[in-house]
Amino acid sequence: xxSQQRANAAAKLALRAEPITRHKLRLWxxxxxxxxxxxxxxxxxLRLAFGTTLPKFDVMAALERQPAGLTMTELSRxxxxxxxxxxxxxxxxxxxxxxxxxxxEQDRRSTFVCLTSKGARQFAAMAKAHEAWVGEILAHITxxxxxxxxxxLSRSLRQDQRPAAVDx
Amino acid sequence: xxSQQRANAAAKLALRAEPITRHKLRLWxxxxxxxxxxxxxxxxxLRLAFGTTLPKFDVMAALERQPAGLTMTELSRxxxxxxxxxxxxxxxxxxxxxxxxxxxEQDRRSTFVCLTSKGARQFAAMAKAHEAWVGEILAHITxxxxxxxxxxLSRSLRQDQRPAAVDx
DNA sequence: CTATGAAGTTTCATACTTGAAATATCCTAC
DNA sequence: GTAGGATATTTCAAGTATGAAACTTCATAG
Numbered sequence: 001x002x003s004q005q006r007a008n009a010a011a012k013l014a015l016r017a018e019p020i021t022r023h024k025l026r027l028w029x030x031x032x033x034x035x036x037x038x039x040x041x042x043x044x045x046l047r048l049a050f051g052t053t054l055p056k057f058d059v060m061a062a063l064e065r066q067p068a069g070l071t072m073t074e075l076s077r078x079x080x081x082x083x084x085x086x087x088x089x090x091x092x093x094x095x096x097x098x099x100x101x102x103x104x105e106q107d108r109r110s111t112f113v114c115l116t117s118k119g120a121r122q123f124a125a126m127a128k129a130h131e132a133w134v135g136e137i138l139a140h141i142t143x144x145x146x147x148x149x150x151x152x153l154s155r156s157l158r159q160d161q162r163p164a165a166v167d168x
Numbered sequence: 169x170x171s172q173q174r175a176n177a178a179a180k181l182a183l184r185a186e187p188i189t190r191h192k193l194r195l196w197x198x199x200x201x202x203x204x205x206x207x208x209x210x211x212x213x214l215r216l217a218f219g220t221t222l223p224k225f226d227v228m229a230a231l232e233r234q235p236a237g238l239t240m241t242e243l244s245r246x247x248x249x250x251x252x253x254x255x256x257x258x259x260x261x262x263x264x265x266x267x268x269x270x271x272x273e274q275d276r277r278s279t280f281v282c283l284t285s286k287g288a289r290q291f292a293a294m295a296k297a298h299e300a301w302v303g304e305i306l307a308h309i310t311x312x313x314x315x316x317x318x319x320x321l322s323r324s325l326r327q328d329q330r331p332a333a334v335d336x
Numbered sequence: 337c338t339a340t341g342a343a344g345t346t347t348c349a350t351a352c353t354t355g356a357a358a359t360a361t362c363c364t365a366c
Numbered sequence: 367g368t369a370g371g372a373t374a375t376t377t378c379a380a381g382t383a384t385g386a387a388a389c390t391t392c393a394t395a396g
Contacts, residue, residue: 221382
């Protein structure tokens with residue numbers, strides 16, 4: 001197909017004509033749009049189904065695997081939000097009886113934050129729904145594509161833009 | 169390599185054992201982490217280099233291609249933020265003389281928002297730097313990978329989680 | 337015309353977020 | 367032991383964000 005080849009060549013030329021950064025800019029805009037859309041959807045569902053918010057859910061999710069708790073700084077680094085921010089979210093969670101602050105034995109500057117049993121119970125229900133929602137929201141993607149995407153995204157930043165995190 | 173094959177088979181088995189939603193959840197967490205890292209980096213650079221913020225930059229970017237301006241609702245839908253939010257950001261941009269509100273001739277409920285020439289001038293400088301920064305931040309990714317990622321991300325949501333946007 | 341509902345914007349209360357400053361504690365080198 | 371810097375947290379001001387309510391204007395059915 002000569003016309004097909006011509007079209008192809010033309011497309012390639014058009015792509016070449018674009019500076020490299022243009023592709024990355026496009027990627028960034030798409031990335032931003034996608035994550036905002038998913039985030040908005042999850043936020044609304046959390047609000048309607050559980051009367052809670054995404055930041056609170058995120059903090060509880062980070063705490064869930066740490067029976068011993070996490071310090072404020074560990075939370076802040078893991079969630080990639082400022083330290084002052086974590087203070088407010090944890091304050092509200094404490095007021096709701098979902099987490100507690102516990103003294104750090106060796107270092108009196110630090111405080112551990114842990115889920116209460118009420119918090120753990122509530123989080124279990126939310127996490128189950130949350131995973132199902134993500135499945136719904138990303139329904140139009142196959143497992144293979146999801147794996148490819150995850151791998152590409154992991155590679156995209158690397159070596160490290162941000163100060164070391166607790167991470168997993 | 170028999171051991172290699174065994175390892176491979178074991179890995180595949182492990183993957184199969186995971187529910188589909190688990191992969192999507194992992195993807196979502198990676199997506200969120202990546203976009204937060206990029207966003208944090210861009211926010212800081214905008215602040216240091218231009219003394220401005222990401223939301224203001226986003227509004228100006230949306231306005232840049234529309235000499236006739238955009239209405240508040242169009243802005244809100246395009247940026248995927250609430251209408252009340254746009255009011256505040258535009259108020260601050262107006263106070264800085266970077267945008268103006270203009271009456272809508274046919275519909276007195278609406279107002280158009282447009283860049284001033286000062287705003288356009290300032291945005292041009294910021295946009296140039298911004299594109300270069302995105303290039304730096306996403307340095308570890310090839311153009312091909314960027315294109316793949318963009319395509320996969322575009323496909324991932326589709327058919328539409330969110331109310332119609334102005335979009336491009 | 338005119339009720340009635342829809343659409344565009346702002347206002348409001350509340351929550352989230354940041355970066356910087358203030359406090360308190362820790363650690364290390366004298 | 368103590369001065370100095372480093373680390374952990376909170377506080378603060380300002381900006382960003384939401385969802386709901388209030389207000390205005392528009393469009394349309396009767």
